[in-house]
Amino acid sequence: MWVAELACPHGHGFEGWFASRADFDQQRERGLVSCPQCGSHHIERRLSAPRLNLGAPQPEAPTTSTTPVRSAGAASPAAPSAPGAPALPQLLREMVASVLAATEDVGRQFADEARRIHHGDAPARAIRGQADAEQLEALRDEGVEVWSLPLPVELGSDEPRH
Incomplete structure (x- = not known):
């Protein structure tokens, strides 16, 4: 679905x-x-976050800080989008960390494993890994939904993940 x-x-x-x-x-x-x-x-x-319905209980929402983050050289703190909302960089780090915690890293075999899951040849599960632009386009042409997720260096990589 x-x-x-x-x-x-x-x-x-x-x-x-x-x-x-x-x-x-x-x-x-x-x-x-x-x-x-x-x-x-x-x-x-519209752009939307992936929904991973794997039958497992939903993890608790991460605790977020409401302290604005000051970027290097900024004259004032970054303003959150709503009162009490965490700053965007904090939210992005938390979102990426959440995706990393909820997915299996299949490395360079990402395209092959995504295709196997899509065709029912492997168990359905949330995966991540590396793929080049050509592999991603081929997956999308086959109807396999994939997203690129740049990982901040402090979370493990400077290569885009999918």
Whole structure:
């Protein structure tokens, strides 16, 4: 099951559930996907975090600091987006750490393992690893949803992960 965050040109956001990304594309091309609020068929995907439904209990949300982070040379602290919200760099580090904790590192075999999982030849699980642009494009063409995640050096790498 592939869950997508969608929106119409009027800014109405909603969630769609599809068998795969290719299924979404086919349904959208046939005019079967529409905004539940205004009925528009001009639907686009929004950037969204991956959903990993592996049947395991949800981990507790990480504790975040509400102290603004001062960047090098900055005249004033970075302002959070909402009162009490942690600064963006802190949130990014926590998000990346959460992804690392919830995924299995398959290294350079990422493309092959992602393909095996997609085709049901390997157990479904959340993985991460390295792949070049050509491998990523081939996976996307096959309907395998992948994301690039640059890892801060302090979390383990200066190479993009997927």
